[in-house]
Amino acid sequence: xxxxxxxxxxxxxxxxxxxxxxxxxxxxxxxxxxxxxxxxxxxxxxxxxxxxxxxxxxxxxxxxxxxxxxxxxxxxxxxxxxxxxxxxxxxxxxxxxxxxxxxxxxxxxxxxxxxxxxxxxxxxxxxxxxxxxxxxxxxxxxxxxxxxxxxxxxxxxxxxxxxxxxxxxxxxxxxxxxxxxxxxxxxxxxxxxxxxxxxxxxxxxxxxxxxxxxxxxxxxxxxxxxxxxxxxxxxxxxxxxxxxxxxxxxxxxxxxxxxxxxxxxxxxxxxxxxxxxxxxxxxxxxxxxxxxxxxxxxxxxxxxxxxxxxxxxxxxxxxxxxxxxxxxxxxxxxxxxxx
Amino acid sequence: xxxxxxxxxxxxxxxxxxxxxxxxxxxxxxxxxxxxxxxxxxxxxxxxxxxxxxxxxxxxxxxxxxxxxxxxxxxxxxxxxxxxxxxxxxxxxxxxxxxxxxxxxxxxxxxxxxxxxxxxxxxxxxxxxxxxxxxxxxxxxxxxxxxxxxxxxxxxxxxxxxxxxxxxxxxxxxxxxxxxxxxxxxxxxxxxxxxxxxxxxxxxxxxxxxxxxxxxxxxxxxxxxxxxxxxxxxxxxxxxxxxxxxxxxxxxxxxxxxxxxxxxxxxxxxxxxxxxxxxxxxxxxxxxxxxxxxxxxxxxxxxxxxx
Numbered sequence: 233x234x235x236x237x238x239x240x241x242x243x244x245x246x247x248x249x250x251x252x253x254x255x256x257x258x259x260x261x262x263x264x265x266x267x268x269x270x271x272x273x274x275x276x277x278x279x280x281x282x283x284x285x286x287x288x289x290x291x292x293x294x295x296x297x298x299x300x301x302x303x304x305x306x307x308x309x310x311x312x313x314x315x316x317x318x319x320x321x322x323x324x325x326x327x328x329x330x331x332x333x334x335x336x337x338x339x340x341x342x343x344x345x346x347x348x349x350x351x352x353x354x355x356x357x358x359x360x361x362x363x364x365x366x367x368x369x370x371x372x373x374x375x376x377x378x379x380x381x382x383x384x385x386x387x388x389x390x391x392x393x394x395x396x397x398x399x400x401x402x403x404x405x406x407x408x409x410x411x412x413x414x415x416x417x418x419x420x421x422x423x424x425x426x427x428x429x430x431x432x433x434x435x436x437x438x439x440x441x442x443x444x445x446x447x448x449x450x451x452x453x454x455x456x457x458x459x460x461x462x463x464x465x466x467x468x469x470x471x472x473x474x475x476x477x478x479x480x481x482x483x484x485x486x487x488x489x490x491x492x493x494x495x496x497x498x499x500x501x502x503x504x505x506x507x508x509x510x511x512x513x514x515x516x517x518x519x520x521x522x523x524x525x526x527x528x529x530x531x532x533x534x535x536x537x538x539x540x541x542x543x544x545x546x547x548x549x550x551x552x553x554x555x556x557x558x559x560x561x562x563x564x565x566x567x568x569x570x571x
Numbered sequence: 572x573x574x575x576x577x578x579x580x581x582x583x584x585x586x587x588x589x590x591x592x593x594x595x596x597x598x599x600x601x602x603x604x605x606x607x608x609x610x611x612x613x614x615x616x617x618x619x620x621x622x623x624x625x626x627x628x629x630x631x632x633x634x635x636x637x638x639x640x641x642x643x644x645x646x647x648x649x650x651x652x653x654x655x656x657x658x659x660x661x662x663x664x665x666x667x668x669x670x671x672x673x674x675x676x677x678x679x680x681x682x683x684x685x686x687x688x689x690x691x692x693x694x695x696x697x698x699x700x701x702x703x704x705x706x707x708x709x710x711x712x713x714x715x716x717x718x719x720x721x722x723x724x725x726x727x728x729x730x731x732x733x734x735x736x737x738x739x740x741x742x743x744x745x746x747x748x749x750x751x752x753x754x755x756x757x758x759x760x761x762x763x764x765x766x767x768x769x770x771x772x773x774x775x776x777x778x779x780x781x782x783x784x785x786x787x788x789x790x791x792x793x794x795x796x797x798x799x800x801x802x803x804x805x806x807x808x809x810x811x812x813x814x815x816x817x818x819x820x821x822x823x824x825x826x827x828x829x830x831x832x833x834x835x836x837x838x839x840x841x842x843x844x845x846x847x848x849x850x851x852x853x854x855x856x857x858x859x860x861x862x863x864x865x866x867x868x869x870x871x872x873x874x875x876x877x878x
Binding site for chain 2: 335340343347354357358486489490494497535538539545546548553557
């Protein structure tokens with residue numbers, strides 16, 4: 233435990249000094265994505281409900297903060313007031329989506345959630361007329377950064393002649409938030425509700441026969457997962473200081489789902505691993521592909537961006553073929569598959 | 572009235588293409604219970620590979636429809652091989668894996684195909700040469716083109732052929748048996764693996780046809796065209812009741828018509844608050860409404876939860 237804490241604390245300093253602040257930024261995003269993946273893990277991993285529009289809740293959280301803390305409406309609410317509100321609103325959206333759809337079979341649920349995600353994005357894109365609410369495709373800019381102890385987190389801070397940059401400050405805030413989410417996730421998993429979720433995932437009819445109110449418990453999974461997404465969204469908006477509908481496409485939902493499934497559904501350490509890998513590896517590749525090709529062939533033969541996605545797709549296929557339960561599956565699951 | 576008729580014609584055209592693609596989804600789902608996310612990309616590969624041949628032959632002096640036909644045959648062959656390969660590589664090894672594993676490989680295949688297409692054909696939009704007769708005709712104040720007629724007729728004939736194949740032939744009976752229960756079908760002497768391969772091949776052939784038709788309809792092809800089309804077609808399949816062939820056709824045509832009418836009228840209906848940008852919302856909204864009131868789709872059978 234202590235070792236992990238020390239590693240987490242010095243990681244940005246080491247990486248910032250050796251690889252530059254761009255990589256600390258990647259770590260910030262990794263923490264955000266881990267929060268998202270853990271939220272989706274509640275829905276997909278614990279309760280076994282396939283949600284393909286999860287990013288919509290992230291969008292709800294992000295836009296809520298953007299609207300309440302930017303010059304767009306002239307409001308400047310503090311983020312610590314908006315985050316709980318974002319969790320609440322996203323949770324309500326979760327119930328709004330879940331209530332009519334949860335009695336559908338798995339794959340229907342997938343397509344409906346996918347449609348819901350697209351609907352939210354299209355609304356964000358078009359709600360600039362007749363009343364300008366979301367500023368349409370242009371997005372909302374100049375969002376307030378996080379304020380902590382009267383200090384704007386986007387500005388560097390000097391401690392004893394040692395300057396800590398804004399991205400690093402955000403890193404510490406995000407890591408603490410992510411750890412809180414991990415903690416909540418673990419406690420949920422071991423709780424009565426968590427066991428009810430797993431029971432529903434394994435066999436819904438049997439769970440019902442054991443006296444679990446499956447509809448309410450599933451709704452709770454949806455709402456909980458959504459509220460995690462809402463919180464991560466608020467943090468994202470404050471970090472970027474800009475939101476636009478582009479950040480909340482279907483591909484993002486798929487990316488988060490891949491983190492959950494590749495890592496190991498329902499297994500919190502696995503999901504964290506998946507989140508870390510899928511944020512860091514593509515980034516490393518994005519920066520590495522061009523120079524490597526240059527060194528090998530003397531010129532850039534293939535578009536690095538296309539190559540990156542191509543390898544991402546191939547990796548998805550390969551991992552699933554060789555480790556269908558994910559890279560780091562839950563031990564109990566592994567036993568079942570080993571039969 | 573003329574707007575209504577016009578949008579009805581446009582919707583029918585689009586809907587019959589959706590129906591062709593939806594058939595591919597529904598056949599695979601009926602047999603494997605798998606959402607073949609890569610199916611939309613097969614449509615895209617069909618459109619672009621036929622375009623390559625059509626461009627090669629465009630100046631050869633052959634009559635336009637013949638050139639398109641050659642392009643179509645080429646695309647069908649390419650897509651059938653592709654469908655066969657996808658099933659072999661990405662789905663067959665995972666037949667007994669956890670339910671989400673094949674879904675993730677499907678997403679992987681979809682990404683790979685899209686990026687390969689981008690590397691081969693580039694990022695730009697390709698215009699499709701006008702080789703099919705495209706004259707406009709007037710009917711009750713609305714206009715239709717000959718291409719639209721061709722699309723609807725070709726789609727209808729193909730679908731009728733497929734229905735005959737599935738309901739009347741030995742192969743069709745084997746397909747239905749495998750969909751019902753692969754293990755029992757195997758006991759009756761049906762080679763389930765062969766049937767599944769054939770299902771993918773037939774579905775991909777239909778996808779190639781849909782790709783050629785849709786690029787002829789819009790006059791444009793692009794490496795990114797498959798995904799949203801696949802999404803709509805899957806929506807159509809669910810709308811009609813997934814796993815049900817007739818349902819996919821009805822769902823496809825219905826979705827096309829609803830979308831076109833929605834785009835045409837949504838502005839007036841909402842007093843100008845919503846524009847035609849909300850066309851896609853309309854499609855999904857209809858889907859959600861139908862599923863809430865008829866969870867198994869319009870023509871799907873009621874399936875009770877298996878204990």
